[in-house]
Amino acid sequence: MNMLTGVRSCVLLAATIGAFASCKPKQEKSTATGWNYNDKKQGSFSVPKPKDVKTAPGLVFVQGGTFTMGATQEDVMAEFNNTPKRVTVNSFFIDRTEVANVHYREYLYWLENTFSDEQYKKVLEGALPDTLVWRSELAYNEPYVEYYFRHPSYNYYPVVGVNWKQATDYCIWRTDRVNQLELINKGYLNANAIKTEENGGGQENFNTKAYLMGEYQAQPGKLATSKSNPLKDAQGRPRTTVRFEDGILFGDYRLPTEAEWEYAAYGYVMENPQRKASAKTRGEEVVANKQIYAWKNDGFDNLRSTKPGSYQGAFLANFKRGSGDNMGVAGGLNDNAAIPGEVTTFLPNAFGIYNMSGNVSEWVADVYRPLTSLEGDDFNPFRGNVFKTVDKSGGEGNLRDSLGRIKMKLENDSILQNRRNYQKAYALNYLDGDSLSGVTYGYGVTTLISDKSRVVKGGSWNDRPYWLSPGTRRFLEEDQSSSTIGFRCAMSHAGAPEGTKAKIKTGNSFPERKPRR
Structure with missing residues (x-):
């Protein structure tokens, strides 16, 4: 190898090393x-990079x-408890189907094994659904009392x-x-923690x-005790416990x-036929015409599919068409379900969510007040807060x-007196039933x-079409249940409202401008 070749090789090697180093x-x-x-x-201050917000099991993302x-329509019932009001709901996740x-x-099975000791007998009894709601x-209706909850066909x-309290415990x-x-x-x-728990672990x-x-x-x-564990303590040793800020745990x-339930039910998704699959293209900022049900108004008959084809004329939801007509006549069943149908039947809405109109009505988190729409905030409205702290x-x-x-x-109200945003820990009856409002409801009397x-929310298999509209609302005591009421779960979404991808950031980004000198 001559001198020139050697020099070139050294330069190439140095350039290669520099490239790898860069x-x-x-x-x-x-x-x-x-x-x-x-x-x-x-100091090993752990700051994980923003990553895709994973969708937890069973949920779908709702922007x-x-x-x-x-x-949303001429109110034939003259209801006063659902006065229209423009609100904004932040992005969240919700179950694709009702809880089956x-x-x-599966929940009861875990309870039976984890709390098998006699001292926990009331725990299991308190979680059992009331099958007598069919009676x-x-x-x-005795067959439903015996079979509906436990037979494999269902x-x-x-x-x-399931009452509201039981549904809340299921979510936890x-x-x-x-x-x-x-x-x-x-x-x-x-x-092995699973085996320990389901062998009568009780509190543990x-x-x-x-x-x-x-x-x-x-x-x-x-991984927790391995050197390859990316989580480290201040001395650089593997950290065996996960923190919420590590981005591993779900909400x-x-x-x-x-508000979330009603928003998800309508499935409003702005459509732009010219829009391509690019983050740089946007549709016009318009709000679709109000729908009556959880699917788009398509044709005169809003309860049946009007598109030509094998599904034309098929009912889009499970409901009661009229007195004594829960499913139509033999050989021509209109919704093919005398009672609730399977959770993935009937038409999903634009978010891919099933049975937001019909099948079973559903519990939501809110405490009922007739004039909630006038009292609540216009961003993430909700009545039902009870602010707590660790005991x-x-x-x-x-x-x-x-x-x-x-x-x-x-929380202790005396500690909250100097706060500007809230002064009471118990906010269920805030400005509507508390001492400040002077409003009384006389439960059980008037x-x-x-x-x-x-x-x-939402109509059921035993309801007329009026109740299928997401805007309608009813109420029941939180410790009561019904054969027409079920539930689904939701989860808050973290990060930018537009999507679950890390590359999507909040706000509108513009090119950086260098200051003039």
Whole structure:
């Protein structure tokens, strides 16, 4: 090899080494202090990069926006409790279907095994759905009393006979099971924890809030103690417990607010025929004409498919067409469901959500008041807040109740007196039933409205078409149940409202302009 060739080789090698060196990811650092993030030499302050917000099991993403909440058509019932009002709902997740019998039986199975000790007998009894909701003095419905909840033929029919409190407890259980499995799959939690729990673990079961507060003694998984664990403490050692800011755990399953439920039911998705699959193209900022039901108004008959084809004339929801007509005549059944149908039947709306009109009515989180639309905020309106804080009266290490959940108590109003945004921890009756409003409802005397009245949305298999409109609203006491009421869960969405991808940022971004000198 001559001298020139050797020089060229050295230059090429140096250039190659430099290229590889330049491929090393740039160390992210604080724009406030200049200190490096995720650097064991500088304290290992963990700042995970924003990543795709995963959709938790069973949920679909609903991009938020503005809509007119309340009555949507000429109100033949002359209802005064759903006065139209323009509101905005932030993006969120909601169940694709109603919670089915098999899903609720899965919950009971866990309770039976985890709380098998006799001292927890009332826990299981308190979770059982009331199958007697099918019973009637003047109808033969005993087969539904015996079979509807447990027979395999009804596995994927919506669970009914569940009251509002039971539905709320189911949401808490679902949160914990989903997060526990996520930690196991990621290698931060030992899978043996499941066996321990379902062998009569009782109080020692996984609870998300208890885990995050260090009250649940978790058995770390393989990754948690491994050197390859990306989570480090201040000394650069593997961190065995996950924090919420690590972006691994899901948020809480909960009942949707009335505004969220109604918004999701309409499925308003702005359509632009010229729009291409690009983040740079946008449609016009318009709001679609108000719909009557959970699908678009298409033709004169809004309850049946009007598009030519095999589905033309088919009913779009499970409802009662008229007195004594729950499913049509033999050989020509109009909705093919005498009682609730399977949760994935009938037409899904634009968000891909099933049975927001018909099948079963659904619990939402709100406390019922007739004039909620006039009283509530216009951003994420909700009546039902009870602001709580952790009950630390038992001392650290004793913050859990007998079910393994963190004990909570009402915030002290005396501490809230100097706040500007709220002064009362109990806000269920705020300005409508409290001492400041001077409004009384006289429960059981002049009205059935109380702080235990919860809103019920959507029509059911036994309702006329009027109640199928998402704007209609009814109520029932939170400890009561019905053969026509079920529920579905929701979850708050974190990050930019436009989507679940990390590359989508909030606000409108413009090219950076360099200052003139």
